Amino acid sequence: MLRAKIRQxxxxxxxxxxxxxxxxxxxxxxxxxxxxxxxxxxxxxxDDEAILTISFAHAGxxxxxxxxxxxxxxxxxxxxxxxxxxxxxxxxxxVIEMMFDGEPLYSETAEAPGxxxxxxxxxxxxVKVSAGKHHLAIRxxxxxxxxxxxxxxxxxxxxxxxxxxxxxxxxxxxxIVR
Amino acid sequence: xxxxxxxxxxxALESWFNVSFGTEWNPMYHLGTLTFFLxxxxxxxxxxxxxxxxxxxxxxxxxxxxxxxxxxxVAGVMRxxxxxxxxxxxxxxxxxxxxEFASGRYRGFRWFSWVSGLPIIWLVVTLGITGYWLVWDxxxxxxxxxxxxxxxxxxxxxxxxxxNFLQGQMTDRFFILIEFLHLLGQPLILFFLLxxxxxxxxxxxxxxxxxxxxxxxxxxxxxxxxxxxxSHGPADLSSMPSMLELDWFYLNAYPLMDYWSEGxxxxxxxxxxxxxxxxPWAPPKKDGPAAVVDLAHCNGCELCFxxxxxxxxxVQARTDGAKFEKEVVVDPALCASCxxxxxxxxxxxxxxxxxxxxxxxxxxxxxxxxxxxxxxxEAVAAMSGQxxxxxxxxxxxxxxxxxxxxxxxxxxxxxxxxxxxxMVEYALKKGADGVMIVGCRHNDCFFRFGNLWIDKRFSxxxxxxxxxxxxxxxxxxxxxxxxxxxxxENELKAFRQELLELNxxxxxxxxxxxxxxx
Ligand code: HEM
Ligand code: SF4
Ligand code: SF4
Numbered sequence: 235m236l237r238a239k240i241r242q243x244x245x246x247x248x249x250x251x252x253x254x255x256x257x258x259x260x261x262x263x264x265x266x267x268x269x270x271x272x273x274x275x276x277x278x279x280x281d282d283e284a285i286l287t288i289s290f291a292h293a294g295x296x297x298x299x300x301x302x303x304x305x306x307x308x309x310x311x312x313x314x315x316x317x318x319x320x321x322x323x324x325x326x327x328x329v330i331e332m333m334f335d336g337e338p339l340y341s342e343t344a345e346a347p348g349x350x351x352x353x354x355x356x357x358x359x360x361v362k363v364s365a366g367k368h369h370l371a372i373r374x375x376x377x378x379x380x381x382x383x384x385x386x387x388x389x390x391x392x393x394x395x396x397x398x399x400x401x402x403x404x405x406x407x408x409x410i411v412r
Numbered sequence: 413x414x415x416x417x418x419x420x421x422x423x424a425l426e427s428w429f430n431v432s433f434g435t436e437w438n439p440m441y442h443l444g445t446l447t448f449f450l451x452x453x454x455x456x457x458x459x460x461x462x463x464x465x466x467x468x469x470x471x472x473x474x475x476x477x478x479x480x481x482x483x484x485x486v487a488g489v490m491r492x493x494x495x496x497x498x499x500x501x502x503x504x505x506x507x508x509x510x511x512e513f514a515s516g517r518y519r520g521f522r523w524f525s526w527v528s529g530l531p532i533i534w535l536v537v538t539l540g541i542t543g544y545w546l547v548w549d550x551x552x553x554x555x556x557x558x559x560x561x562x563x564x565x566x567x568x569x570x571x572x573x574x575x576n577f578l579q580g581q582m583t584d585r586f587f588i589l590i591e592f593l594h595l596l597g598q599p600l601i602l603f604f605l606l607x608x609x610x611x612x613x614x615x616x617x618x619x620x621x622x623x624x625x626x627x628x629x630x631x632x633x634x635x636x637x638x639x640x641x642x643s644h645g646p647a648d649l650s651s652m653p654s655m656l657e658l659d660w661f662y663l664n665a666y667p668l669m670d671y672w673s674e675g676x677x678x679x680x681x682x683x684x685x686x687x688x689x690x691x692p693w694a695p696p697k698k699d700g701p702a703a704v705v706d707l708a709h710c711n712g713c714e715l716c717f718x719x720x721x722x723x724x725x726x727v728q729a730r731t732d733g734a735k736f737e738k739e740v741v742v743d744p745a746l747c748a749s750c751x752x753x754x755x756x757x758x759x760x761x762x763x764x765x766x767x768x769x770x771x772x773x774x775x776x777x778x779x780x781x782x783x784x785x786x787x788x789x790e791a792v793a794a795m796s797g798q799x800x801x802x803x804x805x806x807x808x809x810x811x812x813x814x815x816x817x818x819x820x821x822x823x824x825x826x827x828x829x830x831x832x833x834x835m836v837e838y839a840l841k842k843g844a845d846g847v848m849i850v851g852c853r854h855n856d857c858f859f860r861f862g863n864l865w866i867d868k869r870f871s872x873x874x875x876x877x878x879x880x881x882x883x884x885x886x887x888x889x890x891x892x893x894x895x896x897x898x899x900x901e902n903e904l905k906a907f908r909q910e911l912l913e914l915n916x917x918x919x920x921x922x923x924x925x926x927x928x929x930x
Contacts, residue, residue, distance in 0.1 A: 255432030259439075260631040267499045268639055272657035276667050278554070279654035289575045356572045358564075396651045400579055412579060412650075 284365040284393045286339070288372075290403035293354035294326035294346050295377035295384075323352040326378040333371040334363060357403075365395040372401070372409055385409065422514035423895050426856070435854040437624045443508035445620040446628065448606075450501040453632065455599075457494040461487065465546070467591040468584050472548040473646045480642055492636030495659070498540055500632065502661040505533060513691070516808075517858065520699045521612075521722065521748040523692040528609045530688055535602050540662035542594035548587075550644035550653035551663075553577070558666040565674035579649045612746060613860065614723045700826070701777040702747035705740055707731075709759040710773035712738035715875055716753035719829070721860040722746055725753060725774075740774065750859035751776045751830030758876050760832040762788070779826060788835060791821035792842040799911035801904065802844040804831055806851050808858035810892045810900055820904070827851070828891075829862030833869045833878035840886055846911045848888040850900060856891075863891050885914055 279285070300321040308316045325346035332340040344355045370391050373383040387409035393399050400412045429438045439446060464487055466475040479487040509529065512518050518526040541559065545552045560573035576586055610616045619625065644653065658667065669677040703716075703724070717725045717740055724746035730739050742753075754760055759772040762785040770782040791802055797819025805812030805824050812822025825831060828851030836847050851863040866889060868874035878887075888907045892900045 264631050264635045267496050270660040271499050276656045276658045285652045358572045396654050
């Protein structure tokens with residue numbers, strides 16, 4: 235008797251209980267979205283960090299000097315190919331070294347891409363550095379024919395926290411810091 | 413019995429939802445349709461946002477600020493819905509994947525649904541990424557640069573993508589490309605992939621039950637009001653945002669890449685995808701032999717065609733010269749070997765050809781209808797109790813033979829939907845006091861529609877129907893999984909009690925008839 239009564243009460247409340255349980259499920263679902271749509275907060279940089287990015291496109295010098303063709307060589311070529319100078323197309327690799335407060339920060343030797351190693355090189359590199367006053371030194375060698383580095387650059391920089399300090403290069407002006 | 417722990421965990425989750433939502437609204441049974449529903453929310457809210465959005469580097473951020481703050485009551489809510497429904501879709505997709513995996517529904521004939529589901533995840537995630545990009549706030553900047561780094565690390569593009577996002581380099585051209593992708597390109601591919609994904613199944617449901625859809629929608633609206641989606645500060649390519657409130661559902665690859673490297677991030681994502689892609693064949697699963705049509709017993713009624721859950725049956729003009737217009741053909745490559753068609757065929761009637769081998773229009777070589785009839789007959793004959801119950805089970809739900817005893821005998825079919833309704837009458841006629849059909853859990857048939865068709869055939873909604881004269885009091889349908897032994901036993905006990913009462917009344921009636929005769 236008592237059992238039947240309890241069962242009856244439960245089935246009456248069944249619908250209510252079900253809706254309460256559904257509300258709990260939906261709340262869990264909402265909580266999951268609530269939280270993971272923005273949290274945990276991702277910290278890319280500490281308060282005193284900044285970014286130094288070097289990026290430019292540059293073509294290395296032709297690897298070998300042009301040589302004047304002798305008469306004999308010229309005659310051996312088909313008539314439409316008889317250019318007086320014989321120039322190779324292959325370009326020198328770009329060698330770059332960056333020092334930050336006297337410490338090496340980045341260095342790379344980038345071979346010229348392309349089927350005949352005849353194209354320009356894209357240099358892109360981005361590193362985390364500490365903000366504040368620093369001394370930046372960059373050396374680049376873009377020719378195997380010339381002895382030593384062809385471009386040298388030095389500058390004191392003051393980097394703000396979270397700043398992206400951008401170093402570019404321009405053949406006429408050399409390295410530029412922005 | 414041993415049930416693998418992943419499946420057990422899944423079944424427990426499913427049971428919890430059955431308790432709170434009931435079997436009709438259980439979200440675990442509607443994850444695909446729920447995802448579709450979320451896509452509708454995303455589409456409608458997206459169209460609304462598009463009206464106010466300016467797709468340019470200088471205009472985007474301001475327009476989103478307007479949407480969020482000036483017109484917070486409509487556009488702001490739409491923005492939040494757009495974001496949260498997208499997040500919800502990741503949850504439903506992952507649960508859908510987990511469910512199909514845990515319940516073993518990814519192998520054999522299902523390889524196609526499984527493999528075609530995986531690219532959808534990639535597409536949905538990249539769709540979310542381009543979406544975050546369009547806001548052109550600090551988060552967008554982070555996502556843009558991160559994506560460029562990911563692309564740069566692939567040996568596809570010769571020039572550096574990342575250098576597009578240096579101070580003063582960014583152009584509207586890039587922005588318009590992303591806008592095109594997010595608004596048109598990616599959604600179109602998504603719809604194509606979804607179409608492909610459900611191509612091999614029939615009677616595809618697109619909409620979840622209304623109650624579930626309402627609940628889900630209300631939850632998302634509530635969340636949108638409590639926690640409106642907002643932007644970060646405007647993008648500034650001369651500085652790096654140090655704190656980011658990432659949407660981890662979509663943007664988790666980027667911190668991983670910061671922490672690891674672009675290459676390893678690609679490697680991990682690719683490895684996970686490849687492993688998942690290969691799962692259906694690790695190890696390969698052989699489906700049973702396909703259904704076979706016997707035109708001598710087929711009248712072209714198309715019932716099997718209507719009932720096949722996997723688009724394996726097609727109808728064509730009659731080829732054998734019989735007076736019927738149509739006939740059916742089975743494509744063995746698509747057949748899941750579920751046997752449901754055998755249960756649909758009006759020729760699968762055990763009262764026919766009672767002295768000889770029973771033949772039907774479409775039959776299963778591994779368990780032909782004649783065999784089902786003889787198993788039924790033997791099982792009934794083997795019982796000797798007061799209220800003998802024939803249990804009809806299937807290969808994927810509860811193993812009915814676990815309950816075999818003097819007054820209970822199980823016959824296991826490939827799917828409960830394989831049972832021709834007339835076979836129930838046959839069992840009762842042969843002397844069973846009751847027949848209990850124990851398929852998979854209600855609404856969760858391994859072969860999609862087995863228990864649904866049983867319900868509809870028994871209630872007279874779907875052919876072939878269970879005839880009125882079959883005593884419904886002696887028939888019970890109760891689904892259950894491998895872990896539901898106890899509830900099945902309880903149901904069986906209650907059923908048997910009712911049968912005992914029925915039997916007693918019959919005896920009393922017969923006795924009173926006898927005495928009045930005298
Ligand atoms: C946006 C994402 C997805 C949507 C909207 C979606 C939708 C659906 C729908 C509507 C069904 C049919 C269910 C039925 O009517 O029985 C289905 C089946 C299926 N889905 Fe997905 N799906 C998605 C992603 C996935 C993913 C990522 C996987 C796993 C890799 C997957 C695996 C499966 C499998 C194996 C089936 C087979 C169901 C059957 O044969 O009964 N799906 N999906
Ligand atoms: S056995 Fe199943 S999948 Fe194969 S034809 Fe029959 S109903 Fe379709
Ligand atoms: S159900 Fe039977 S009779 Fe009808 S089309 Fe299919 S095989 Fe033929």
